[in-house]
Amino acid sequence: MMNLDLFGDEAGTQDLAPGARLLRGFALDAAPALLDDVAAVQAQAPLRRMVTPGGLTMNVAMTNCGGLGWVSDARGYRYQATDPLSGEHWPALPGTFAALAHDAAEAAGYTGFAPDACLVNRYEPGTKLSLHQDRDEQDYGQPIVSVSLGLPAVFQFGGLKRSDRPARVPLVHGDVVVWGGPARLRFHGVLPLAEGTHPLLGRQRINLTFRKAG
Ligand code: MD3
Numbered sequence: 229m230m231n232l233d234l235f236g237d238e239a240g241t242q243d244l245a246p247g248a249r250l251l252r253g254f255a256l257d258a259a260p261a262l263l264d265d266v267a268a269v270q271a272q273a274p275l276r277r278m279v280t281p282g283g284l285t286m287n288v289a290m291t292n293c294g295g296l297g298w299v300s301d302a303r304g305y306r307y308q309a310t311d312p313l314s315g316e317h318w319p320a321l322p323g324t325f326a327a328l329a330h331d332a333a334e335a336a337g338y339t340g341f342a343p344d345a346c347l348v349n350r351y352e353p354g355t356k357l358s359l360h361q362d363r364d365e366q367d368y369g370q371p372i373v374s375v376s377l378g379l380p381a382v383f384q385f386g387g388l389k390r391s392d393r394p395a396r397v398p399l400v401h402g403d404v405v406v407w408g409g410p411a412r413l414r415f416h417g418v419l420p421l422a423e424g425t426h427p428l429l430g431r432q433r434i435n436l437t438f439r440k441a442g
């Protein structure tokens with residue numbers, strides 16, 4: 229069928245743009261185990277809404293696991309080894325997380341991806357993430373792997389300038405996107421989450437982003 233040519237060489241794999249590959253349902257089988265580990269991470273390092281350097285409280289609630297975690301406060305955005313709430317190291321990166329991130333990166337053509345940071349983003353209906361670039365990592369040659377769990381979201385995928393009009397990409401439970409190469413510094417965001425209830429997560433969307441930050 230000619231339509232299948234729109235999707236890469238494997239059913240469910242789609243190039244959103246050069247360097248940005250969508251792996252539909254790649255995390256579906258692993259999702260229950262991933263969610264158990266998300267719960268364990270949250271128990272040790274609670275979700276919290278961080279404050280931007282400009283003094284605004286972020287809409288998305290966040291926590292981290294891995295050797296480095298992303299934080300924002302009045303001093304700026306950065307990665308650090310400890311949770312500012314507890315002063316303790318972030319929880320270790322669960323083996324399920326590391327394996328999924330590695331395998332997804334490989335499926336997108338990046339061999340040997342070994343993330344040292346996993347940012348856990350929690351959305352509820354109405355929560356949004358404004359257009360931004362991810363620029364706090366050391367090496368933009370490293371890809372970012374993102375995993376969508378729970379309620380669906382509409383992802384905004386822009387260009388290299390904030391003013392480039394973003395495309396809208398629906399992301400559902402189990403979808404994985406690998407962002408690298410020329411897509412690595414593109415502006416992106418998430419539109420306000422629609423009301424809904426997911427069988428595994430209720431009124432939430434959890435997004436995991438894996439990075440080699442340091
Ligand atoms: C495109 N998170 O944590 S994941 C973020 O759904 C973030 O929680 C969103 O943006 C979320 O920084 C989107 C998809 C994503 C992540 C990183 C990217 C898309 C990207 C980096 C470059 C280009």
Ligand code: FE
Pocket residue numbers: 360361362416
């Ligand atoms: Fe981002």
